[in-house]
Amino acid sequence: MELDDHAEDLASDLGVDKEEVKSDLQNLVEYSVPIDEATQSLRRKYGDGSSGGGGAPSSKNIGEITPDDGNVTVTGMVLTAGKRSIRYQGSDHVIVEGELADETGTIDYTAWEDFSLSAGDTITAGNAGVREWDGEPELNLGESTSLSFVDDPIEIDATIGGNATLADLQTGDRAVSVEVAVVECERRTIDGRDGETEILSGVFGDESGRLPFTNWDPAPEIEEGGPVRIENAYVQEFRGVPEVNVSEFSIVSAIDREIDVGADTTSMDVGEAVHTGGIYDVEVAGNVIEVRDGSGLIQRCPECYRVIQKGQCRTHGDVDGIDDLRVKAILDDGTGSVTVVLDEEITEDVYGGTLDDALEQAREAMDQSVVADTIRDNIVGHEYTVRGHLSVDEYGANLDAEQFGESDDDPQVRASTFLSAIESGTDDGVAADEEVDA
Numbered sequence: 046m047e048l049d050d051h052a053e054d055l056a057s058d059l060g061v062d063k064e065e066v067k068s069d070l071q072n073l074v075e076y077s078v079p080i081d082e083a084t085q086s087l088r089r090k091y092g093d094g095s096s097g098g099g100g101a102p103s104s105k106n107i108g109e110i111t112p113d114d115g116n117v118t119v120t121g122m123v124l125t126a127g128k129r130s131i132r133y134q135g136s137d138h139v140i141v142e143g144e145l146a147d148e149t150g151t152i153d154y155t156a157w158e159d160f161s162l163s164a165g166d167t168i169t170a171g172n173a174g175v176r177e178w179d180g181e182p183e184l185n186l187g188e189s190t191s192l193s194f195v196d197d198p199i200e201i202d203a204t205i206g207g208n209a210t211l212a213d214l215q216t217g218d219r220a221v222s223v224e225v226a227v228v229e230c231e232r233r234t235i236d237g238r239d240g241e242t243e244i245l246s247g248v249f250g251d252e253s254g255r256l257p258f259t260n261w262d263p264a265p266e267i268e269e270g271g272p273v274r275i276e277n278a279y280v281q282e283f284r285g286v287p288e289v290n291v292s293e294f295s296i297v298s299a300i301d302r303e304i305d306v307g308a309d310t311t312s313m314d315v316g317e318a319v320h321t322g323g324i325y326d327v328e329v330a331g332n333v334i335e336v337r338d339g340s341g342l343i344q345r346c347p348e349c350y351r352v353i354q355k356g357q358c359r360t361h362g363d364v365d366g367i368d369d370l371r372v373k374a375i376l377d378d379g380t381g382s383v384t385v386v387l388d389e390e391i392t393e394d395v396y397g398g399t400l401d402d403a404l405e406q407a408r409e410a411m412d413q414s415v416v417a418d419t420i421r422d423n424i425v426g427h428e429y430t431v432r433g434h435l436s437v438d439e440y441g442a443n444l445d446a447e448q449f450g451e452s453d454d455d456p457q458v459r460a461s462t463f464l465s466a467i468e469s470g471t472d473d474g475v476a477a478d479e480e481v482d483a
């Protein structure tokens with residue numbers, strides 16, 4: 046309704062076809078351009094020089110730009126410039142995205158025209174649009190922007206180029222460069238916007254951890270298993286975690302370097318990890334304070350694999366369940382808590398038996414909850430170090446464990462053992478060992 050009113054106004058002010066204006070407006074709004082800015086930009090597009098707030102935009106330092114600024118003139122250095130194809134106004138459009146910096150700060154930009162920007166260029170962008178994205182200002186460089194290259198590069202603290210580790214990457218990052226091993230990779234056929242298309246998807250790893258990826262234009266270097274250097278990748282959220290997107294514009298090259306995947310995996314407090322809102326590869330440590338209902342010996346629906354109660358699947362009704370083992374345990378480290386989910390294999394470890402053993406124990410007791418009780422006895426009150434994928438949704442934080450190992454008895458001992466390993470030859474290690482026995 047509101048959009049329709051704006052289109053009506055614009056069409057009558059500018060003397061153009063309402064449907065045409067409305068479709069332009071719709072496209073801009075769908076791309077999160079605020080309605081005021083969208084109408085202004087359409088007034089410019091259809092040549093109404095009289096409107097638009099008046100006056101030349103003021104020059105601003107990057108650190109001073111706020112989402113309330115309509116248009117600004119800025120001088121800054123291009124830190125990154127990455128091409129990406131988006132569907133815009135019904136057709137594919139190549140845009141350039143990246144970061145611009147001066148001595149006061151950095152700002153994300155999107156260039157809608159080909160200004161031939163490269164990392165390291167110092168530019169002055171006259172009449173750059175400012176829009177808000179996720180509470181932060183961003184620059185739009187479009188056809189009404191006058192862009193010039195400045196010969197004297199400005200001094201900045203920020204690093205040019207988008208080199209990052211996987212742990213650095215966050216949803217929304219553009220034009221990043223990473224060096225990764227290909228941990229998992231499969232070729233899949235998907236129903237893309239232009240019909241069936243082949244893509245690669247899997248998991249990348251580097252020293253800092255792992256992240257899932259999609260390669261929209263299969264690169265042989267990735268399919269062959271890497272390791273590879275990838276320039277101009279972008280990061281989007283997929284199922285609650287950041288995903289590296291390698292597009293047709295990304296540059297993929299094989300590299301000759303050993304990558305020790307996960308050697309420096311991010312270790313975090315539980316509270317800090319939950320606060321990230323989802324992280325693909327994380328390590329936390331804490332105490333198991335509870336084994337939740339639905340742990341131990343369970344049954345799953347053969348159709349949808351969801352856990353069923355008394356042979357009843359919510360979707361498929363009366364079914365012949367498949368026996369399985371799993372644990373949902375609450376881990377707490379004082380900063381926060383998370384539900385750690387253990388698969389069948391890890392559950393067998395903490396249970397101390399196989400699925401067959403569990404079935405046997407349940408038959409003898411004529412009660413399958415005895416399996417969860419055994420697991421409860423084994424792990425509640427003990428400290429574990431868990432590594433896996435963390436996702437956070439409305440029901441709380443879940444950590445799908447890939448590794449679940451009991452920590453040493455006492456954090457203090459771990460610290461002293463670590464110290465004694467560094468200061469080998471001193472008495473500290475012995476003192477620490479004596480503390481354990483005491």
Ligand SMILES: [Zn+2]
Pocket residue numbers: 346347348349350351358359360361362
């Ligand atoms: Zn089912």
